[in-house]
Amino acid sequence: MHRFNWRTVGVYALTAVAVALALYVADGLGGTVAGLALAAGFPVIPKGYQELNDAAYPLTAGVPETLPYWWYDTQAYAAAGTLAEIPFFQAVAADRTLSNWVVAGTLPEPMYFGIWHIMADIFPQAAPYVTTNAGVLGQLDNVGLMTQIGRPIVTLTLSQKDYGPWPFSLLHATGGPTGGLQGTTAAAGSTQFGNNGIFDGGLRLQGAILIPPKTDFSIRIRMGVAVTPTTAQFIRITMGGVLYRAVK
Numbered sequence: 001m002h003r004f005n006w007r008t009v010g011v012y013a014l015t016a017v018a019v020a021l022a023l024y025v026a027d028g029l030g031g032t033v034a035g036l037a038l039a040a041g042f043p044v045i046p047k048g049y050q051e052l053n054d055a056a057y058p059l060t061a062g063v064p065e066t067l068p069y070w071w072y073d074t075q076a077y078a079a080a081g082t083l084a085e086i087p088f089f090q091a092v093a094a095d096r097t098l099s100n101w102v103v104a105g106t107l108p109e110p111m112y113f114g115i116w117h118i119m120a121d122i123f124p125q126a127a128p129y130v131t132t133n134a135g136v137l138g139q140l141d142n143v144g145l146m147t148q149i150g151r152p153i154v155t156l157t158l159s160q161k162d163y164g165p166w167p168f169s170l171l172h173a174t175g176g177p178t179g180g181l182q183g184t185t186a187a188a189g190s191t192q193f194g195n196n197g198i199f200d201g202g203l204r205l206q207g208a209i210l211i212p213p214k215t216d217f218s219i220r221i222r223m224g225v226a227v228t229p230t231t232a233q234f235i236r237i238t239m240g241g242v243l244y245r246a247v248k
Contacts (some may be wrong), residue, residue, distance in 0.1 A: 003099030069243035119202035120171035138192030151224030
């Protein structure tokens with residue numbers, strides 16, 4: 001007869017709770033609580049009406065609202081290639097699908113932004129995204145050129161102080177096509193799509209760098225070798241983190 005060991009069960013239960021709490025704390029933006037296996041995918045925390053009112057309407061003007069946020073900026077990379085530095089977050093774009101940055105080279109008063117993740121997407125400036133070529137050239141090859149063969153580096157500058165350079169390949173993509181392709185051809189060729197790595201949050205800074213308002217800021221990419229993709233490309237840099245701003 002098997003005897004049920006409640007002490008062992010208790011140890012396993014406490015261990016599971018500890019792991020779940022560790023996963024919760026380790027989650028950069030608190031957007032998912034994998035260890036607690038919540039069906040909603042995010043923590044559901046009961047709050048009283050007074051607590052909600054205090055959060056929505058701070059008692060003093062010096063208390064900002066705090067929320068997860070993603071800043072992005074897109075720059076062109078010509079098919080002819082370049083060795084010139086490519087600066088990001090240095091201008092305000094009229095097209096909000098290319099950038100949501102609000103002031104050239106800085107944040108306005110009274111915004112602060114703590115950087116947790118930096119990601120990069122590489123994609124054609126015009127359709128098609130999936131490319132078919134007689135040889136091995138195509139979008140997957142383009143991504144390889146622009147992340148590896150070109151030996152690109154990325155540098156973050158804040159108040160005239162550089163952080164980096166770091167390998168550009170650390171900045172994985174925010175997302176992209178997933179699927180399969182099938183076809184028949186009478187000649188040697190390839191059909192390709194590609195993105196910059198897996199979607200894991202890219203370069204993780206864990207909030208160690210905080211952008212204050214009215215402070216010079218930029219992210220710059222520089223190639224070690226000028227590579228020539230089959231078509232002109234866009235590079236989009238996205239910063240995920242915590243935004244502190246006035247409640248209006």
